[in-house]
Amino acid sequence: MMLRAEIELTRGAFELTVDFEVPAGTVLAILGPNGSGKSSLLGSLSGLLRPRRARIFFGDKELHDLPPHARSIGLLSQDPLLFPHLSVVDNVAFAPRSKGAGRAGSREVARRWLAEVDAMEFADRKPAQLSGGQAQRVAVARALAGEPDLLLLDEPMAALDVDAAPAIRGLLRRVLGANKDRATVLVTHDPLDALALADHVLVLSGGQVVERGPTREVLAAPRTAFTARIAGLNLIAGTAVEDGLRTEDGRLIAGLRTADATLGEPAVAVFAPSSVAVYPVEDGRPGSPRNIIATSVAALEPHGPVIRLRTDAGLAADLTPAAVADLRLEPGIAVRLDIKATTVTVYPAAASPSPTTTLNGDASRHG
Structure with a gap:
């Protein structure tokens, strides 16, 4: 079984063109800057948006012409969106109901899943009595x-505090890995x-896969610059x-x-911040072959x-607190x-790269 999607969507001046596959039992992460088309992609998959052209299949089942409630889709966003008037167990039972x-059967299913996510102790509480991580x-x-x-x-950890996020991330890793029949699409800004x-990632920029x-x-x-960042x-x-x-301005970056x-x-x-050495601009000490970039501290x-x-x-370096002080x-x-x-490693660029770093200093190769 596999999710296969080809989507073309127009919203005003914005156009999204994307195709991808997600084998059952795996997770595809969608990355991209704001306005790149991540939410439009999820809206098209869920049926909440109507693309001008879409072919969406899970196995042999056609999803693109079905209404949202008939697509057999579960949605988890950064806001839990629990019904405030229902108990926790009845909130969960709403899905099978x-x-x-x-x-009775729905509540039995709900209790099983509450136990699976270590939340059975909250079964009789109302959502207002829960913390963000519990909700x-x-x-x-x-x-x-x-x-x-x-x-x-859809950004399931974005609204959680630093203590709750790792726990929910670990929970998702456990429950997603336990089911080999379901495909998962994750939208996130967090590389963690x-x-x-995620088993695979897809990076969007301007409505295109880069x-x-x-x-x-x-x-x-x-x-691309976004993925590097x-x-x-x-x-x-x-x-x-x-x-x-x-x-573009003729400078050589040795790599x-x-x-x-x-x-x-x-x-x-591409190179890591840990590989960048920082010296006072007037330091004229010689060294082994390297790239030298004159710039100033931004933050x-x-x-x-x-x-x-x-x-x-537009470049970063990692230093010890003692070095910063010295x-x-x-x-x-x-x-x-x-x-x-x-x-420094030099790779082929993406076909349609996002905005990239422009050096505002003098870069050259020495040695």
């Missing part, structure tokens, strides 16, 4: 209690959601050349080309045990970024 099950557990149970063929997850839950593939492969080797990597666009990449990066074709140079942000320095060149870094301070060529 809406498919024709009796009251989202109940919403997960309700989405699954109807035994849907297709599960749509994609890495923890990247797709296995989750870890796409996030480890992004081809959510993966926590630096990306510079240009053209593949023998020694790496040539930017190692992958086998599929064709000379003279659009490409992107300093805590990032786990390190400080992430963001620059006016260099007396603060917004507006001129700095020099050094990136060894061996830490």
